Amino acid sequence: MLPGADRAVIDAEKVRDYLLSHEHAIGRFKAPVFEALGFSGAEWPALQLALHALAATSSATLVETSRFGQKYRLTGTLQGRSGRQAVIVTIWIRRAGEDFPRFVTAYPGGRP
Numbered sequence: 001m002l003p004g005a006d007r008a009v010i011d012a013e014k015v016r017d018y019l020l021s022h023e024h025a026i027g028r029f030k031a032p033v034f035e036a037l038g039f040s041g042a043e044w045p046a047l048q049l050a051l052h053a054l055a056a057t058s059s060a061t062l063v064e065t066s067r068f069g070q071k072y073r074l075t076g077t078l079q080g081r082s083g084r085q086a087v088i089v090t091i092w093i094r095r096a097g098e099d100f101p102r103f104v105t106a107y108p109g110g111r112p
Contacts, residue, residue, distance in 0.1 A: 002060040002072055002092060007100035010051055014103055016044040033108045037080025050078055051103060054090060069095040071104070 002008065018027040019034055020041040031041075039047040058076030065071075071093050078088040089109050092101040 002055050002058070002074060002101055003094060004100040005055045005060075008052060008055045008092070008103065009100060010048050010103040012044065012048070014105075015048045015051070016041060019047065019106060020044055030107060033086065034080075036082070037078065037084050037086055038082030039080065043081075046081055050080075051090065051106065054078055054088065055092065055101070055103075058090075060092070063091075067096065069093050069098070072101065075109075 021027040058074040091104040
């Protein structure tokens with residue numbers, strides 16, 4: 001499991017202004033995926049909650065350790081508000097000196 005998943009931090013900006021943004025240079029390619037699951041920019045907290053649930057229930061793989069901290073990858077099935085599901089990969093970092101993970105990014109793909 002993701003160490004400290006119960007204290008995971010997902011900044012509103014990462015969800016609202018990145019994953020659900022049609023203007024963000026990278027997020028604009030991800031927004032249609034999350035919208036197809038029933039998440040919208042106007043109701044971004046729903047996606048934030050779904051990502052928290054994914055962090056609490058998916059197996060984590062440590063993918064990198066550096067002087068900045070430890071990065072983890074989680075792959076799991078995200079339940080959308082529309083009733084649809086998708087396999088989503090999330091990346092988290094546990095910064096050096098912190099005992100909780102921070103959300104970095106999410107994207108579709110893989111198998112759970």
